[in-house]
Amino acid sequence: MMKALLKTTMLAGAWAVSALVFAAEPKLPAHSQLDCAKCHDAALIEKFKQLQQQLGKDAAPGWDRVAEAIPLNEAAMQALGAKCADCHAKQAKDLAASGHAMTYAQSFLNREHNRMEPPMDDCLRCHAMFFDGAAGDLVKPLDTRGPWRMADEKLAGHRSIMCVSCHQIHPERWLSPPSVAAVSDRRTATEDTPRRSETAATEPSKLVGGAATRKAGFFDRREHQFFPADRLPHPKVFKDGKPLKLSDDARIRVCYQCHAPGAAHHAGTSDDRTLRGVHEGMSCLDCHSTHSLDTRAACAQCHPASSNCGLDVTRMDTTARAKASKHDIHTMTCTDCHAKVPKARQ
Amino acid sequence: MKYNRRRFVKTVAAGVGGAFLLPARGADASVWRFFTNADARLVDAITEQIIPADQDPGARDAGVINFIDKQLAGRLRRHRQAYRDGLIGVDETSRAMFGREFVVLAPEQQTEVLKALESGKAKGETWRKQSSAAFFRLIRDHTMAGFYGGPQHGGNRGYASYKMLGLDYPQIIGQNRYRRRS
Amino acid sequence: MALKPVNAVVVGAGAGGGVVAKELSEAGLSVALLERGGWTTFEQHGHDELISQRVTILGNAFGPDDERHRRVVSAGAGKWRTVLPSEGGYGNNAACVGSGTVSYGAMAWRFMEKDFRMRSTYGAVAGSTLEDWPISYAELEPFYEKAEWEIGVAGDMKANPFSPPQRRPYPMPPFPLNREGEMLQAAAKKLGFHPFPVPMLRNSVPYGGRPACIKCRYCVGFACEVNAKCGTHNTVIPTAIATGNCDVRTHCVAKEVAVDDRGFARGVSYFDANDREQFQPADLVVAAASATETARLLLNSKSKLFPTGAGNRSDWVGRNLQGHAYAGAWGLFEQETFDDVGAGATIAIMDFNHGNPGLAGGAMLANEFIRLPYLFSGRRPPGAPTWGKAHKDFQRQFYRRSIGVQGPVQEIPVFDARVEVDPEVKDHWGIPVARISGSRHPHDIEIGRFTSSKAELWLKEAGAIQTWTTVPGLGVSGGQHQAGTCRMGNDPKTSVTNKHGQLHDIPNIFVADGSLHVTNGGFNPVLTIMALGYWVGDYIRKNWKGPKSFRS
Structure with a gap:
């Protein structure tokens, strides 16, 4: 009981703090209020207008239809990605300084990794979402012997993860394919009564994580689709056959698309970092800042700077990368440090 | 070793911002690739009978019409004539049975019409060209594909069928790099 | 203009052709490996159920394409219909480097000793050309082993008393049972069956420089995103290329x-990727294009001495087309059977392959791979609604609560089940297409009824609340497990090749695919096709004394 209460308080505290951080951000106009030319070049806009005229209708032509008419290759995606920083300078800077800022060369020429497992198509799912080809077009050879090199040296510096990996730029209502309801609506719709098909798509998300569950998501290259977090599956993870408590924060679904356990969803398998131990049930975003991934400020939100044992929590080795550390935040339990823990508190 | 490059169509940043800026052409211009607006209403009604909405979305909510329309302009192009004839036939049968077009029938009446098609004994001149049962099987299979297949082909909007079946989608799965630690 | 001569042309880069190409190029022969498709990657179609090997409603993921390829199939009563590769009845395998081994479920079966001696075991069957193989299991055994170790198999036969003798265990440990497997294992033991893990051409641990399977939902019907499935495209064919002696020519369609x-082969005419006709002179030719396409190629190879086609002096080329009469049962359960741990097929029994009273053969039984949603929409008990609310209710209720147990019934060969070339219909390149006719032997259906009743019994014991059997009808055989059209044998009057896969009529033409099968086993045939590739390759290597080796 005590433990549960403590945890809830901690979670609530962390949540309140991060909400405050969001509120402090300067207010930017919605993407729907921007001119196309803010991000796109004239040639693309012209192509789009042609498509509109060809279709001869006032309904949005739908995602797939636009993509067929205006396919974007990786170079175009990289160029578009760079535009985000014009408005979102802080986020871009944070991302650039984070572990997510890896390049293709860093992702695919990692000798330690490639000796263990060869580069393969599945790597592209997280490490080259927008690449125009298969693994063999990106890195050679596809084996565990190496030496590995980029198939094309020009690719080396490309970003593995861009803003559009996790963010959908256009409002979803613009992207829906036509529907019979929308066609019927068109005849009755006026300035004041929006189309049914639009209102349905813009209903605010009620999930934990708030509006971010619509803004953040995952681009799945296998489906060529962006999945907003509110539509991604919520992870279930097991430890010793029992389900672990996972945060209700829908934003963690994005994390789990890449930081995923194996098919049986056992904690700690594959790339899984599910919190188990004393931090079980917290959200990834309770500690990690969304773009910088930085966690240093997080511990002190709940813990006294100096813990009972005199260790400075802000200097403890808490990262999952430190395999030898007893203080990996994702797995640490009371008994990792305390020899005698009352049974009731374990 | 040479790999084929797939034609990778990126959708994430495609621009549709001008969608609301241009004046509309005639209200009857088709928004579909293959169907007329009237055809689409009919196909939409048929598919909704084949997979009706209940506590989970049906064919209409899942955008099956968009799947069929898109595929008839693409990989299922060879079935266009079957649809042109078949849709005429559905209304012929509908009028013969209930005196009205299919889309305005009550749901129970629509079910009766489709049962007649399925049996191969539906009334209508058009069914001399292809059996009503064959057309029904065709549109039934296409409806199933549009509802239960992957969203990338234009149907299964919001991954409705995968959600209904409790399938994680995209599947949460990592590689085998690391040994199980717990 | 003729190309620079090579020692060997291998037609078809599938299970058999890939192995032969590797065996010959390793022995120092120069090899041109012709493949009508291209290299494929996971990236091309991903996990798209609607364009896969099992569902072709939107096309064939692994070829051939509908635009350029055709077959003609008997429609009964002397009528014929032209079918496209993505349509039912075409009997498609695949058209790409690795062929079916890219997208298969990858079950890795050895045939049993009796499968090589069907005539001796069961005697003559009326209306059938049932015969013994000219080689025994013991002769082929080392080549099975070679296939298992060079291409990679995970499994363990310790729990299977019916397993044919295996000198060396599999190179990889078996896959663990999934939830269906656990349920079926307990039930099988109660029934006195002998369940064991399905051997798979799929990495259960890292092997051959490729990673272990991640157990995704998909597998059968798809290329593997982590390259854990072992096909010829990621094992022997790269090895062949690495020798420097093997030139893989993709998008090349053999004409004749x-x-x-x-009476000796001079080489192969083919159309290259740009539709230009090329002639590749060669000292020997290996046809490994699948039972349908190998027969078509030989029948299209008319010459002065053999005006009805190569190897066809006795009119046996294209005869005895076999596949598998898949029979089994489905069961519905109250509790969830679905655990989303792929590939799904984990458990099998070989209790009913032979020794079934009154029956000339049988089938292995195994649980089915994971059914994807569209495929499952067609899985219904007889008479159940195929649409509407009731169909949707069934889908919702039983998608996660059903198990299928199926098995490939060993077909009794029929002389008139055959591949010919059509007198009129031609493909994009003007080559006469294959024409398929004849039907299964009625005894196949009797065997299917028996094995499916055992499958049903097994499901009931596992707790199924409702079960139904599925038994195929008569009808044209072939399909993905196509075999038998260039039977190997000792008598040139009743077979096409000798026991080494060498045409009786033309000694420098070999066959190395399922066409050679005298009978097709009660198992998925791919490992046997691979073993035959090694067997034929071994014979050619040992008897290769230079360009004139097989011209006397």
Whole structure:
């Protein structure tokens, strides 16, 4: 009981703090209020207008239809990605300084990794979402012997993860394919009564994580689709056959698309970092800042700077990368440090 | 070793911002690739009978019409004539049975019409060209594909069928790099 | 203009052809490996159920394409219909480097000793050309082993008393049972069956420089995103290329084997990726294009001495087309059977392959791979609604609560089940297409009824609340497990090749695919096709004494 209460308080505290951080951000106009030319070049806009005229209708032509008419290759995606920083300078800077800022060369020429497992198509799912080809077009050879090199040296510096990996730029209502309801609506719709098909798509998300569950998501290259977090599956993870408590924060679904356990969803398998131990049930975003991934400020939100044992929590080795550390935040339990823990508190 | 490059169509940043800026052409211009607006209403009604909405979305909510329309302009192009004839036939049968077009029938009446098609004994001149049962099987299979297949082909909007079946989608799965630690 | 001569042309880069190409190029022969498809990657179609090997409603993921390829199939009563590769009845395998081994479920079965001695075991069957193989299991055994170790198999036969003798265990440990497997294992033991893990051409641990399977939902019907499935495209064919002696020519469609007036093959005519006709001179030719396409190629290879086609003096080319009469049962359960741990097929029994009273054969039984949503929409008990609310209710209720147990019934060969070339219909390149006719032997259906009743019994014991059996009807055989059209045998009057896969009529033409099968086993045939690739390759290697080796 005590433990549960403590945890809830901690979670609530962390949540309140991060909400405050969001509120402090300067207010930017919605993407729907921007001119196309803010991000796109004239040639693309012209192509789009042609498509509109060809279709001869006032309904949005739908995602797939636009993509067929205006396919974007990786170079175009990289160029578009760079535009985000014009408005979102802080986020871009944070991302650039984070572990997510890896390049293709860093992702695919990692000798330690490639000796263990060869580069393969599945790597592209997280490490080259927008690449125009298969693994063999990106890195050679596809084996565990190496030496590995980029198939094309020009690719080396490309970003593995861009803003559009996790963010959908256009409002979803613009992207829906036509529907019979929308066609019927068109005849009755006026300035004041929006189309049914639009209102349905813009209903605010009620999930934990708030509006971010619509803004953040995952681009799945296998489906060529962006999945907003509110539509991604919520992870279930097991430890010793029992389900672990996972945060209700829908934003963690994005994390789990890449930081995923194996098919049986056992904690700690594959790339899984599910919190188990004393931090079980917290959200990834309770500690990690969304773009910088930085966690240093997080511990002190709940813990006294100096813990009972005199260790400075802000200097403890808490990262999952430190395999030898007893203080990996994702797995640490009371008994990792305390020899005698009352049974009731374990 | 040479790999084929797939034609990778990126959708994430495609621009549709001008969608609301241009004046509309005639209200009857088709928004579909293959169907007329009237055809689409009919196909939409048929598919909704084949997979009706209940506590989970049906064919209409899942955008099956968009799947069929898109595929008839693409990989299922060879079935266009079957649809042109078949849709005429559905209304012929509908009028013969209930005196009205299919889309305005009550749901129970629509079910009766489709049962007649399925049996191969539906009334209508058009069914001399292809059996009503064959057309029904065709549109039934296409409806199933549009509802239960992957969203990338234009149907299964919001991954409705995968959600209904409790399938994680995209599947949460990592590689085998690391040994199980717990 | 003729190309620079090579020692060997291998037609078809599938299970058999890939192995032969590797065996020959390793022995120092120069090899041209012709493949009508291209290299494929996971990236091309991903996990798209609607364009896969199992569902072709939107096309064939692994070829051939509908635009350029055709077949003609008997429609009964002397009528014929033209079918496209993505349509039912075409009997498609695949058209790409690795062929079916890219997208298969990858079950890795050895045939049993009795499968090589069907005539001796069961005697003559009326209306059938049932015969013994000219080689025994013992002769082929080392080549099974070679296939298992060079291409990679995970499994363990310790729990299977019916397993044929295996000198060396599999190179990889078996896959663990999934939830269906656990349920079926307990039930099988109660029934006195002998369940064991399905051997798989799939990495259960890292092997051959490729990673272990991640157990995704998909597998059968798809290329593997982590390259854990072991096909010829990621094992022997890269090895062949690495020798420097093997030139893999993709998008090349073989037209005919040119046979000179003395009765020897001179080489192969084919259309290259740009539709230009090429002639590749060669000292020997290996046809490994699948039971349908190998027969078509030989029948299209007319010459002065053999005006009805190469190897066809006795009119046996294209005869005895076999596949598998898949029979089994489905069961519905109250509790969830679905655990989303792929590939799904984990458990099998070989209790009913032989020794079934009154029956000339049987089938292995195994649980099915994971059914994807569209495929499952067609899985219904007889008479159940195929649409509407009730169909949707069934889908919702039983998608996660059903198990299928199926098995490939060993077909009794029928002389008139055959591949011919069509007198009129031609493909994009003007080559006469294959024409398929004849039907299964009625005894196949009797065997299917028996094995499916055992499958049903097994499901009931596992707790199924409702079960139904599925038994195929008569009808044209072939399909993905196509075999038998260039039977190997000792008598040139009743077979096409000798026991080494060498045409009786033309000694420098070999066959190395399922066409050679005298009978097709009660198992998925791919490992046997691979073993035959090694067997034929071994014979050619040992008897290769230079360009004139097989011209006497």
